[in-house]
Amino acid sequence: MKIQAAVLEEFGKPLVVQEVELAEPRAGEVLVRLVACGVCHTDMYTASGVDPSGYAPTVLGHEGAGVVERCGEGVSLLAVGDHVVTLFSPQCGECVHCLSPLTNLCMSIREQQNLGYLPDGTTRLARDGHPLRHFMGTSTFAQYTVMPEIALARIDPEAPLDRACLFACGLATGLGAALKTASVRAGSTCVVFGAGMVGLGAVAGARLRGAERIVCVDLATERLELARGQGATDVMHGGEDAVERILEMTGGFGADYTFEATGNVAVMRQAVEAARMGWGLCTVCGVAGRGETLDVVPRLLITGRRICGSSFGGLKGREDVPVLVRRYLDGEIDVDPFISHRIALEDVNRGFELMHAQDGIRSVIEF
Ligand SMILES: [Zn+2]
Ligand SMILES: [Zn+2]
Numbered sequence: 001m002k003i004q005a006a007v008l009e010e011f012g013k014p015l016v017v018q019e020v021e022l023a024e025p026r027a028g029e030v031l032v033r034l035v036a037c038g039v040c041h042t043d044m045y046t047a048s049g050v051d052p053s054g055y056a057p058t059v060l061g062h063e064g065a066g067v068v069e070r071c072g073e074g075v076s077l078l079a080v081g082d083h084v085v086t087l088f089s090p091q092c093g094e095c096v097h098c099l100s101p102l103t104n105l106c107m108s109i110r111e112q113q114n115l116g117y118l119p120d121g122t123t124r125l126a127r128d129g130h131p132l133r134h135f136m137g138t139s140t141f142a143q144y145t146v147m148p149e150i151a152l153a154r155i156d157p158e159a160p161l162d163r164a165c166l167f168a169c170g171l172a173t174g175l176g177a178a179l180k181t182a183s184v185r186a187g188s189t190c191v192v193f194g195a196g197m198v199g200l201g202a203v204a205g206a207r208l209r210g211a212e213r214i215v216c217v218d219l220a221t222e223r224l225e226l227a228r229g230q231g232a233t234d235v236m237h238g239g240e241d242a243v244e245r246i247l248e249m250t251g252g253f254g255a256d257y258t259f260e261a262t263g264n265v266a267v268m269r270q271a272v273e274a275a276r277m278g279w280g281l282c283t284v285c286g287v288a289g290r291g292e293t294l295d296v297v298p299r300l301l302i303t304g305r306r307i308c309g310s311s312f313g314g315l316k317g318r319e320d321v322p323v324l325v326r327r328y329l330d331g332e333i334d335v336d337p338f339i340s341h342r343i344a345l346e347d348v349n350r351g352f353e354l355m356h357a358q359d360g361i362r363s364v365i366e367f
Contacts, residue, residue, distance in 0.1 A: 001021070001022050001144065002019050002020070002021060002022075003019070003020060003021075003022050003142055003143040003144045004017060004018070004019060004020075004142065004143050004345060005017070005018065005019075005020045005059045005125070005139070005141060005142035005143070005345075006059065006060060006061065006141035006142070006345060006348045007020065007057050007058070007059055007060075007127070007132065008046065008047050008056045008057060008058050008059075008060050008135075009056060009057050010056060010057075011047065011048065011049025011054065011056060012047075012048060012049045014349040014352075015047065015060060015141070015348050015349055015352075017345055017346050017348065018127075020059065020125055020126065020127045020132060020142075021125070021126040021127065022124055022125060022142070022144055022145070022146060023124040023125075023126070023146065024070070024072070024124075024146075025070055025071065025072035025075075025124070025146045026072050026073070026118075026120065026124075027072050027073040027074050027120075028072060028073075028074055028075060028119070028148055028149055028150075029072040029075070029118065029124075029146050029147065029148055029149065030068050030070070030071050030072065030075055030078055030084075030146070030147060030148075030149050030152060031068070031069045031070040031071075031144060031145075031146055032064070032066045032067065032068055032069065032084060032086070032144065032145050032146070032147060032152065033066050033067050033069045033143065033144050033367075034064050034065070034066040034140055034142060034143060034144065034145060034367050035065055035066045035067065035161040035162070035165075035366070035367055036064070036065050036066075036161045036162040036164075036165040036364050036365065036366050036367065037061050037063050037064040037065070037140045037141060037165055037364070037365045037367075038063030038165050038166055038168065038169065038170070038362050038363070038364050038365075039063070039343075039348065039351035039352065039354075039355060039362065039363045039364075039365065040062065040063050040169050040170060040197075040362075041170075041196075041355065042062065042136070042169070042287075043060045043061060043062065043135075043141070043352075044352045044355055044356070046060065046135065047060060047352065050289070050290075052290055053114065055115075055116050055133055057127075057132050057133070058116055058132060058133040058134065058135045058139070059125055059132060059133075059134065059135060059139035059141055059142050059145075060135045060139070060141045061135065061138060061139055061140035061141030061142065061365075062086065062088045062135065062136040062138040062139075062140055062168065062169060063086070063140065063165050063166065063168040063169045063170070064085070064086040064138060064140030064145065064165055064168055065083070065084065065085050065086070065155075065161040065162075065164040065165035065167075065168065066083075066084060066086075066140075066145075066161065067081065067082070067083055067084070067161075068080055068081060068082040068083075068084060068152075069144070071149075075149045076149075077149045077150070077152075077154070077318070078149050078152060078154060082154045082157075083154065083155050083156070083157045083159065083161065083164070084152040084153060084154055084155065085152070085153045085155055085164055085165065085167050085168045085317075085321050085325070086138045086140055086145075086147060086151065086152060086168050087138075087151045087152060087153055087168065087317035087318070087321070088113075088136040088137055088138050088151070088168075088169070088312075089104060089105070089106065089311065089312040089315075089317055090106045090108065090109055090113075090137070090148060090150045090151035090317065090318075091104070091106050091150060091316045091317045091318040091319065092106050092107075092108035092109070092150045093150070093318070094108065095107040095108045098316070103314070104311070104312060104314050104315055104316045104317070105311060106150070106316075108150065109137065109148060109150070109151070113134075113136070113137040115133075116133025116134055116135065117133065117134065118134060118137070118146070118147075118148065119148055124146040125139065137151055138151070138168075140168075141345065141348055141365065142345075143345070143367055150318070151317075152318070153167075153317050153318050153321035153322055154318070154322060155167075155321065155322050155325040156322065156325060156326060156329060158329060159325045159328065159329055162339070162342070162364055162366060163328065163335040163336070163339070164325055164328075165364060166197070166335055166338055166339075166362060166364075167321050167324055167325055167328075168321075169197075169312075170196070170197030170198050170201060170362075171197055171198075171200075171201045171333075171335070171338065172201065172312065172313055172315055172320075172321055172324055173197075173198045173201060173285060173310070173311075173312050173313045173315075174197065174198040174199060174200060174201020174202040174203070174204070174205060174259075174261060174285065174313065175201045175202070175204055175205040175208075175313060175324055175333070176201075176205070176310065176312065176313015176314050176315040176320065176324075177198070177201070177202050177205065177259055177261075177283050177285050177310040177313045177314070178190070178201075178202045178203075178204075178205025178206045178208070178209060178211075178257075178259065178283075179205045179208060179209060179313070180310075180313055180314040180315060180320070181283050181308060181310035181313060181314040182257050182259070182281055182283045182308075182310075183209075184205070184206050184209035184210075184211050184256075184257050185209070185210075185211075185256070186209060186210030186211070186212075187210065187211070187212045188211050188212065188213075188255075188256035188257060189211070189212065189213040189214075189215070189250055189255045189256050189257070189276075190202075190203075190206040190211045190213070190214045190215070190255055190256065190257045190258070190259065191214075191215045191216075191217065191246055191255040191257070191258045191259070191271070191274050192206070192214065192215070192216045192217065192227070192232070192258075192259045192261065193217045193218075193238070193242075193258070193259065193260045193261060193262055193267050193270065193271050194217070194218060194259075194260065194261035194262035194267070194286065195216050195217075195218035195220070195223035195224055195226060195227045196223070196261060196262075196361065197338060197361055197362060198261040198285050198286070199216065199218070199227070199259065199261035199262075199285075200223075200226055200227060200230050200338065200361065201313075202259040202261060202283075202285070203216055203227050203230040203231055203232050204230045204231060204333055204334075205313075206231065206257070206259075207230065207231030208327070208332060208333075211257075212233075213233050213234065214231055214232045214233050214234070215232065215233070215234040215235070215236065215246065215249065215255070216228075216232040216234070216235045216236075217235075217236050217237070217238045217242055217246075218235075218237070218238060219237060219238050220358065221237075223361075224236075224237070226337055226338075226361065229334065229337055230334065230337075234249065238267070242270050242274070243270050243273045243274050246274040247274070250276070253276045253277060254273075254274050254275050254276040254277065254280050255274055255275060255276055255280060256275075256276055256279065256280060256281070257275070257280070257281050257282075257283070258271040258272070258274050258275045258280065258281070258282045258283070259271065259282075259283050259285060260282065260283070260284045260285060260286050261285045261286050262286045263286030263287050263288055263289070264286065264288075265288050265289075265292045265293065265294050265295070267286070268282075268284055268286065268288070268294050269294060269295055269296060271284070272294075272296050272300060272305060272307055273300065275300075275305045275306075276304075276305070277303050277304055277305065278303070278304040279304055279305075279306075280304070280305045280306070281305075281306045281307075281308065282305065282306065282307045282308070283308055283309070283310050284307065284308070284309045284310065285309075285310050285313075294307075337361075338361045338362050339361075339362055339364050340354070340359065340360020340361050340362060340363065341354055341359075341360055341362075341363040341364070342363070342364050342366055343363050343364070343365055343366070344365065344366065345365050345367060347365075348365060350363075351363035351365065
């Protein structure tokens with residue numbers, strides 16, 4: 001079929017919205033009609049050419065939500081008409097990592113996905129007879145996409161898809177970091193560095209776990225206001241003395257849990273230093289630049305602080321994303337304030353511009 005899609009033709013250049021070919025789903029694959037898709041930092045990062053593992057041409061986009069239109073041979077997890085959220089982090093349910101409760105890093109299709117192919121090593125996207133690669137196994141800046149069934153989470157059809165799409169990446173990552181990776185205890189003190197989509201999700205997750213005090217640190221007053229709306233009890237502007245100020249606020253000890261959601265390694269260090277002696281856990285969610293390292297004084301670890309990382313919030317997508325969407329429907333998670341702009345696919349580059357200007361949290365493409 002012929003579809004409209006936003007193609008990254010060349011690094012550092014605007015995406016080109018155009019007609020491309022999408023082939024039918026093969027065994028284990030599903031055709032999804034996209035209804036909405038968030039514009040995320042990772043899309044812009046790849047488009048810029050800074051990402052060393054990036055490739056072009058490709059159809060970008062990975063924060064999609066839509067409806068299953070057709071199922072390939074042998075598909076058993078989904079049926080036509082199901083409402084789904086796309087998962088760049090799949091859950092096959094069978095690999096050694098899927099079988100372990102300790103990680104969400106499914107191994108089954110990783111290799112091909114990283115190269116821009118579906119699990120059988122080919123693509124369903126083409127232009128003028130030449131294959132186009134799939135981005136993050138999702139390619140959701142398009143009217144339709146073909147994806148493996150193990151990379152789609154079936155959600156309650158009552159959930160509006162323009163909100164549900166945020167659970168495909170940033171929001172779920174932040175929520176999961178607090179709910180699952182750190183598993184924040186009730187009554188604890190949390191500090192969240194960064195009030196973008198991931199950080200705000202972590203604030204909401206800490207609130208859902210019953211944290212008593214949630215401090216959010218960011219440079220933008222506007223974002224800190226959003227953090228308050230998600231449950232932050234205190235907010236502060238970041239800076240070199242941020243750790244000092246946090247120690248002051250916490251009787252000199254630091255926080256039970258800290259979360260880093262900026263990708264800046266200097267901030268990561270602050271997040272480690274702001275964690276409490278004895279048991280403070282620092283969860284790193286931000287993605288640092290290539291070659292950058294985290295500088296930590298080992299004594300901080302000897303005296304009981306711990307550091308862990310969190311990819312997609314430690315969530316096993318097919319299992320955990322529908323639960324988060326349910327909690328949203330139950331009124332526990334306030335998604336609307338995150339959607340700052342609604343745009344058409346043709347305006348996808350404007351979505352990048354808004355993000356670059358730090359205007360709002362999320363632009364959502366509506367198809
Ligand atoms: Zn993303
Ligand atoms: Zn797996």
